[in-house]
Amino acid sequence: MKCAGCRCSVSLMVVLGTILLATVSLGAGSLAAEQTPTANATTSLLSRKVSPTATVLLETPEPAQKVSEKLAQLDQRIAAAQSSADNAWMLVSAALVLMMTGPGLALFYGGLVRQKNTLAIMMQSFALMALITVMWALVGYSLCFGGNGPVIGGFEHAFLRGVGAEPNPDYAGTIPQMTFMVYQLMFAVITPALITGATAERMKFSGTVLFMALWFLVVYAPLAHMVWGKGGLLNASLGGKFPTLDFAGGTVVHISSGVSALVCALYMGKRVGYPKQPMPPHNLVLSFIGACLLWVGWFGFNAGSALAAGSLASSAFVATHFGAAAAAFGWSAAEWIKNGRASALGAISGAVAGLVAITPAAGFVGPMPALVIGAVAGVVCFGMVTKVKAAFGYDDALDAFGVHGAGGTIGALLTGVFAQQIVNPIFGAGKAVGGLDGHWGQVGNQLVGVLIAWAFALAGTIVLLKIVDLLTGIRVPEEHELEGLDITQHGEEAYNLET
Amino acid sequence: MKCAGCRCSVSLMVVLGTILLATVSLGAGSLAAEQTPTANATTSLLSRKVSPTATVLLETPEPAQKVSEKLAQLDQRIAAAQSSADNAWMLVSAALVLMMTGPGLALFYGGLVRQKNTLAIMMQSFALMALITVMWALVGYSLCFGGNGPVIGGFEHAFLRGVGAEPNPDYAGTIPQMTFMVYQLMFAVITPALITGATAERMKFSGTVLFMALWFLVVYAPLAHMVWGKGGLLNASLGGKFPTLDFAGGTVVHISSGVSALVCALYMGKRVGYPKQPMPPHNLVLSFIGACLLWVGWFGFNAGSALAAGSLASSAFVATHFGAAAAAFGWSAAEWIKNGRASALGAISGAVAGLVAITPAAGFVGPMPALVIGAVAGVVCFGMVTKVKAAFGYDDALDAFGVHGAGGTIGALLTGVFAQQIVNPIFGAGKAVGGLDGHWGQVGNQLVGVLIAWAFALAGTIVLLKIVDLLTGIRVPEEHELEGLDITQHGEEAYNLET
Amino acid sequence: MKCAGCRCSVSLMVVLGTILLATVSLGAGSLAAEQTPTANATTSLLSRKVSPTATVLLETPEPAQKVSEKLAQLDQRIAAAQSSADNAWMLVSAALVLMMTGPGLALFYGGLVRQKNTLAIMMQSFALMALITVMWALVGYSLCFGGNGPVIGGFEHAFLRGVGAEPNPDYAGTIPQMTFMVYQLMFAVITPALITGATAERMKFSGTVLFMALWFLVVYAPLAHMVWGKGGLLNASLGGKFPTLDFAGGTVVHISSGVSALVCALYMGKRVGYPKQPMPPHNLVLSFIGACLLWVGWFGFNAGSALAAGSLASSAFVATHFGAAAAAFGWSAAEWIKNGRASALGAISGAVAGLVAITPAAGFVGPMPALVIGAVAGVVCFGMVTKVKAAFGYDDALDAFGVHGAGGTIGALLTGVFAQQIVNPIFGAGKAVGGLDGHWGQVGNQLVGVLIAWAFALAGTIVLLKIVDLLTGIRVPEEHELEGLDITQHGEEAYNLET
Amino acid sequence: MVKLEAIIQPSRFESVKDALREIGVEGMTVTEVRGHGRQKGHTEVYRGREYTVDLLPKIKLEMVLPDNLVNRVVDTILKSAKTGKIGDGKIFLSRVDEAIRIRNEERGENAL
Amino acid sequence: MVKLEAIIQPSRFESVKDALREIGVEGMTVTEVRGHGRQKGHTEVYRGREYTVDLLPKIKLEMVLPDNLVNRVVDTILKSAKTGKIGDGKIFLSRVDEAIRIRNEERGENAL
Amino acid sequence: MVKLEAIIQPSRFESVKDALREIGVEGMTVTEVRGHGRQKGHTEVYRGREYTVDLLPKIKLEMVLPDNLVNRVVDTILKSAKTGKIGDGKIFLSRVDEAIRIRNEERGENAL
């Protein structure tokens, strides 16, 4: 053992030694001075330099005509630099939002189920990463952002026709439409994935896939278009009838999925043994990792929804972080008062609830209201999950409704209360935005948006569940449920720890 | 089973088929040509295009007056583009630093404890994410960056008054102060979290929360202000008496937490059974993930400390990566020589030690010195953890002092040796920075900074421990320690693997 | 318990209360109005502001001479802004690619081995993060990007001489060469790490380290230089004889590692008990996390290979995502048809196969061809791994060849088919790029590139295996293999779950 | 004294435990085991390699009982553990010569 | 030959093992089990749902011993495993008819 | 009826199972245990702290057999489990008084 180590070390030293010998003849100077000495010693790494080709145009004074040309040129290059800056942020944001689904949400949910259903629940998130992406390319993007109808988009961008390097000025004037398209895709992926928390541990995989494909078309696409699409009924800045503020998806993402989750839980019925049999989370470390990655990824979700890297993104970033922290605080405090102890599961659940609630508000509120929204959401969702669910007796297995439905609703309404023109003058300069800003009517608008989202999710989900139940079935047979979905649905097990 | 699959596939095909039919009438062309043909075929995705609104201003030659206006306009737009670019990087950096605490550090520590204390140690990091965030909003940011006293800031930014879209030119002239504020917050979160490595497996949760809240106010805030705040005693660029170089937190973060960790370990005493009873890490896979995420996140920590996306960030990024790699190498080599084997735990511990040591140096040294600093830190911390700790017999459970205290101290001193004006002319053009650069006095300055940080951490921590011990108690009763903190402090277990 | 909680809460409230009292005298206004009121109420957070120093230069109309100077100045500042924007994206990309190796690949592989070899396989990835980094600094970067020979670079950048803040215009004209250097390093780290999938569960650690050090010099460096280095034989844009399109490493990364993996698997022979004894993955949750992080990190890998944050990065990002999704779809569909069930392991393996195949194509193809390439790769790699491996009977333990060798080869060839000038006019404006674009000769060029990469990897690997076998040995003794590499090679165990 | 070992379905464990508590039997030791018998296992497939898993999760209960309780306990277990399907498990009885409570060194049936 | 089964507190395991080694007993088989008895469990709460955990981690030692060693081993375990609190566990003794060492097919007490 | 307990090397488990199936023995209960005996363990080092691991993973097979099958099963196990190295494990035999199949309450050798 030691010998192998020695021999390896010796050989490695020979390798490195040879390299050294080969290069030492280059006079590679002292360790502390390996930087190329530049002609002008005062020029440091700190001063950004320009490649010579860029400056060569500008050596002599220019006649007006040439100046004008040059200004036009500079103008273009500035636009390009601005675009690159915004694009850098938006590509990162898109990656962060994907990370929220996989591994984020998959782990969060995966840790909460019993061991025998771990892969099944994670696989549902992963399958949506594949399925929704393909559907998005074919028709989904176009249905959401393709036309300017009040309820649903059109087919003009089907197969991503016309989606290229050019910005789509209706939505994001500084970044390639490609970027906008893929960023929005990541939202469409995570939304149905949230629903799987309610149906966990008993839904058929085939039924899940079919249901989600339909749900994306029938519930998500219209809601996304109504709230964010040009001409959409609820669009606050592009001519909607009921201008609903939803910065990053309180209605589109959280109410839609949370309410649908409730419907699914009611339709499917309880898990065998629920609530008598204990079903504790099988691995809270996984849920902990998942919650942290959700938190980190949510910066892409909310601050990315500024669609640019300017100060609105910063503001949304701060609100997001503060909302999460305050909600973790709120849930933990409630728990500590009630049980005499604060749990890790409580803290992470609280953080997620806060992130949900701050989502519609992120780009409209300052940091202090963000703390308030978060704290309220933490306490209310704690109540939903521990009291309301028990009182009504439905089996929302991983609390998709308790967190996303409730948190999304609270957040959407409080956005109407706390939105400020000083943060985001979405209705034009000098026009109050939210209630405390002087425009209490906005709370009404928010209520309309919330109700429409609830109604849409309720109706759509019920119809689709019936259809899917006929076609593939929704729930696994009882013996499969007992054996676990990992083996019966996917033919594998999460852990094979025996030697 | 297969049937369900079939039916699902068939249904899914029907869905996709319907979509295809609906869109095929749009003549969506061949798969290979789905891009919109542009008028001018030579224009490609590669050439960045500008939205028409941006160029329209510049069509005819302009009189001088108008040129001047346009120049002013361009000037503003350039500043905006620069700001967006820097902001994009800084928002990402803030997210990365949050990821270092959760899940990074939580996993690194979580894997090292025994199973029964897994959630407890992770929960401490998570609770700090919530607690410090709220305190930062109320008063923390202001205490650190609010005034210009020599020891502590003021209350001018309490409740984040005056922290908005405008940059704070004292600290970061190109990004919104919001961004600077939230970025610095992430440092304030992770620093106390590092201490929990020393007190692991025996500290009360209530005591931890109270201690950390006070420690943040009494130790962290003054140190951060002294080193980084305007007018701070040790500030190297904003008029400190003892200009200490600390790029990203060697003194503020690592010495402060590492030394406090030692004090805590001594005050609390050893875990029951230590050192006789074996207490091997319960899950090194978690620690491995944690260490990797720390490494990745540390790019935000160090390269983000350039507070802009220019070449200083690149330089710090490279130094960070090289320091980590060389230290992993150094620790592993030492271990291989001593034990005849290199362990995974050794390699990841080495990497973390290197990251700690390169933290104060990252923006001041070139890549080769970074390798040297890393290698030294790897070997020295290996010695601290395996020899020195055993010799003195204190129970620094997860080696918070051995890695952060020792690594931070080494790094701070070596920064004085290796800092170069060619990398960062912090004392002005043409002025030597570190010892090898010709300014050996800097090593003395670094020593002063190190001593003040040690003294502050030592004194502050002792006083606070006594106070907290009186108020809530510090250590759990022995039977709780035996049963584990997860159950006794939080009422839950990390793993419930039985079916 | 409750008491401690109470006392803690009370104390914490006292702390927070004191803070509140201390700040309330500042009149910190209502929660909803904590923003500093600005003079002009219409100025919002939305409008980006410029620091006064930036605009002060431009107050009066200027004579031509001064305009010219100012234009030059603006020009420089634009270049700086553009550089910052691109640098922001490239630093993030470098971090993402590091994340692919650790924790990404380490987890993906770590979950697939048996428990007793978990740390060993993860340690191999981690050791490469350290080893290749050090070698890269000494000589690796220079060998890859240092000269302009047809096969290998030179020593001009040994010890990173001349690598600083200036861009290297041959490769990336807008970002510091430091950034380019460290970004490329991350590719050099992951490539040898991929090979460890084939040799898993039986290769000596000492032999691994030595082999990888040599392989990096003998196989990777020449291939990287040939395909990406100036003057390289296969370089498509910098004067190669056989212009091979390889956007992000289909040949350099995946064929080189995949083919070498096959050679290693054949040379080493099968694991004891293979294929009779079941060797199921010990922890698919780890592999799942790893696969997701690979997917997310791959955006840095492929979209980062645009070396700028412009629309080419967006296009590559989209192609990457679509390739992964389609391949997960393809593999799952194939599996569902064959086994009546789709597995999580299948879906994640498919996604990785798609990411591999889209790598060479990412910056050359539109989204629809990306779907096709992904789907093909998913199905073909499914066949490789389930049928071809079984037919030939070699023990490519974790399918490094089946996924990377096969996927890389498919991707490289299909790039020749689908590359489009409208996406990337690499051969100049108006010149067709790939087959469907009208330039079927490119498929031939791709074939040459593929063959050279195969030949190089085959020959180099065989020679090195013989050398290393002599020096340190390659395979652990049988009893060590049975006991597991974690204990015998590293003296530790992944899990110590007993209390 | 008699040692009763029962190998049962994990899904029946809670009701067996409850049933035993009702008749006043508290002391038992529980082990997670895997069982092989007539019950068919299932097939798992990992990247094309099929494994027949014929070791299924079971719960083993061990109780040392005073002789007079044995029949009642057996009946209780039979009733509460039965699902009627193959794989329900077995009960085995054997003699134990001595039992000692570690805490107070009590011996014999008093120690149970 | 006698089979000794001892169910002990996990926290006492190291000292029991050491004590046994001192009197020369090396051969044993160890299982992680969960025990149910007079010792109270604890309550866990996950999102408001309470679980009473009444199965506590224990260590089961199994040793087959030559008759003449039994008393000494029992005494040693009693001494080293005792904490005096409820939950310390039990020792059970029963007869074993045959022991065979697989390696060399030795039988009886020689095989132990 | 006889209870056979065999403690074997994990690496031999598959072949033992196969060999038993060949002679028609299917029913068994398997536990992962850790064994302590003459076989030397190994040393692990975590940040400089050495642990001697002297509890090694073993597989315990439990089978209750009709008397007439015992010898054949013992021979089969001896053959298929042996590697000839220290640590191969033991077989213990003891009497069982009753066996009951939970599914249908069959008793005695019929229940096996």
Ligand SMILES: Nc1ncnc2c1ncn2[C@@H]1O[C@H](COP(=O)(O)OP(=O)(O)O)[C@@H](O)[C@H]1O
């Ligand atoms: N002869 C035996 N010895 C020990 N355990 C047995 C024996 N036969 C069966 N078992 C245990 O009982 C469980 C159930 O047995 P099985 O034959 O599958 O069904 P059933 O009990 O309904 O006949 C097995 O999984 C195994 O754990």
Ligand SMILES: Nc1ncnc2c1ncn2[C@@H]1O[C@H](COP(=O)(O)OP(=O)(O)O)[C@@H](O)[C@H]1O
């Ligand atoms: N009758 C029994 N049969 C088998 N195991 C028992 C029996 N009674 C107790 N045990 C085991 O002994 C452990 C300790 O028993 P308990 O009643 O809690 O405390 P004590 O041994 O101090 O009376 C239990 O957790 C269980 O594992």
Ligand SMILES: Nc1ncnc2c1ncn2[C@@H]1O[C@H](COP(=O)(O)OP(=O)(O)O)[C@@H](O)[C@H]1O
């Ligand atoms: N007296 C015993 N009682 C119970 N189990 C024993 C006894 N002696 C050995 N064992 C078990 O048998 C295994 C092998 O024993 P060991 O002494 O290491 O080798 P061998 O069986 O070759 O003599 C041990 O790990 C332990 O699990």
